[in-house]
Amino acid sequence: xxxxxxxxxxxxxxxxxxxxxxxxxxxxxxxxxxxxxxxxxxxxxxxxxxxxxxxxxxxxxxxxxxxxxxxxxxxxxxxxxxxxxxxxxxxxxxxxxxxxxxxxxxxxxxxxxxxxxxxxxxxxxxxxxxxxxxxxxxxxxxxxxxxxxxxxxxxxxxxxxxx
Amino acid sequence: xxxxxxxxxxxxxxxxxxxxxxxxxxxxxxxxxxxxxxxxxxxxxxxxxxxxxxxxxxxxxxxxxxxxxxxxxxxxxxxxxxxxxxxxxxxxxxxxxxxxxxxxxxxxxxxxxxxxxxxxxxxxxxxxxxxxxxxxxxxxxxxxxxxxxxxxxxxxxxxxxxxxxxxxxxxxxxxxxxxxxxxxxxxxxxxx
Numbered sequence: 001x002x003x004x005x006x007x008x009x010x011x012x013x014x015x016x017x018x019x020x021x022x023x024x025x026x027x028x029x030x031x032x033x034x035x036x037x038x039x040x041x042x043x044x045x046x047x048x049x050x051x052x053x054x055x056x057x058x059x060x061x062x063x064x065x066x067x068x069x070x071x072x073x074x075x076x077x078x079x080x081x082x083x084x085x086x087x088x089x090x091x092x093x094x095x096x097x098x099x100x101x102x103x104x105x106x107x108x109x110x111x112x113x114x115x116x117x118x119x120x121x122x123x124x125x126x127x128x129x130x131x132x133x134x135x136x137x138x139x140x141x142x143x144x145x146x147x148x149x150x151x152x153x154x155x156x157x158x159x160x161x162x163x
Numbered sequence: 164x165x166x167x168x169x170x171x172x173x174x175x176x177x178x179x180x181x182x183x184x185x186x187x188x189x190x191x192x193x194x195x196x197x198x199x200x201x202x203x204x205x206x207x208x209x210x211x212x213x214x215x216x217x218x219x220x221x222x223x224x225x226x227x228x229x230x231x232x233x234x235x236x237x238x239x240x241x242x243x244x245x246x247x248x249x250x251x252x253x254x255x256x257x258x259x260x261x262x263x264x265x266x267x268x269x270x271x272x273x274x275x276x277x278x279x280x281x282x283x284x285x286x287x288x289x290x291x292x293x294x295x296x297x298x299x300x301x302x303x304x305x306x307x308x309x310x311x312x313x314x315x316x317x318x319x320x321x322x323x324x325x326x327x328x329x330x331x332x333x334x335x336x337x338x339x340x341x342x343x344x345x346x347x348x349x350x351x352x353x354x355x
Contacts, residue, residue: 133287134287134289136187136190136191136286136287137194137287137288137289138191138194138195138197138198138287138288139194139198139201139288139289139290139291140289147292148289148292150289
């Protein structure tokens with residue numbers, strides 16, 4: 001399973017992006033997007049913004065679960081109170097699908113299973129907590145790109161912990 | 164006054180006589196001041212440090228009165244060591260609810276360090292990554308001015324500066340305080 005995580009500001013401007021792979025089940029935490037598809041991630045994530053904006057007023061939740069799909073790429077969304085969007089693109093690695101001998105409950109194989117939704121929710125919640133701390137810094141301005149290495153390492157830690 | 168007694172006294176005053184405000188109000192207000200100074204002086208951090216020190220000095224000149232009123236100790240400290248204890252265990256305690264650790268005394272007892280394990284002014288803060296702020300800006304420099312101003316009003320001329328700061332990625336936040344001299348009461352010139 002490979003992940004691409006992006007934070008989108010209120011002007012639909014990217015604030016932060018981070019690519020990682022699963023650390024569960026012996027994963028090494030390295031993203032394995034096919035080379036010819038990797039640069040598409042940004043487009044896929046941004047193209048789901050329309051759906052996010054449609055969904056955002058429909059429910060009182062911050063976590064929208066999996067809201068969009070593009071072939072084998074699933075996009076989950078979390079929206080902060082300040083209208084900043086956390087978007088997580090997750091792409092199951094191909095071999096996991098071929099494994100039909102038994103219904104696997106692992107996060108890697110089922111991008112829309114309740115377990116996966118829950119894991120992603122925990123990931124988003126942890127990132128959200130760190131996000132709030134980061135934007136409380138007096139040197140941060142609204143819609144400014146987040147360059148903080150501390151925040152990056154905390155996102156990485158959350159990804160490792162839950163995904 | 165012994166260190167333990169000073170700590171008790173600080174605790175007592177903090178509990179009974181002090182009006183509390185939300186810590187984030189303090190943190191965010193101070194953070195905004197520093198950020199605004201950085202903007203006003205176009206990231207001339209040396210100048211920002213100076214301004215913070217000056218602001219602190221003006222606070223200190225008045226804050227000492229408040230400190231004396233609240234602590235009710237109308238008695239001179241016997242020596243500079245006691246002064247240090249009172250600053251750390253009572254002064255910082257009643258105004259910020261922190262007690263920095265005193266260490267690294269020089270043998271002549273004129274110089275010590277305050278180690279800040281926690282610093283309410285610097286919560287959430289990350290210094291700008293323009294390559295200079297990490298080297299030049301002392302974010303909490305207002306403390307130096309406060310000590311300088313307050314001690315000047317009780318006849319002590321001191322020099323205070325930060326030597327390290329966790330915000331810069333260093334291990335601890337340390338301020339060095341040096342006693343320059345006790346100011347004698349001087350007669351004005353030409354006073355009959």
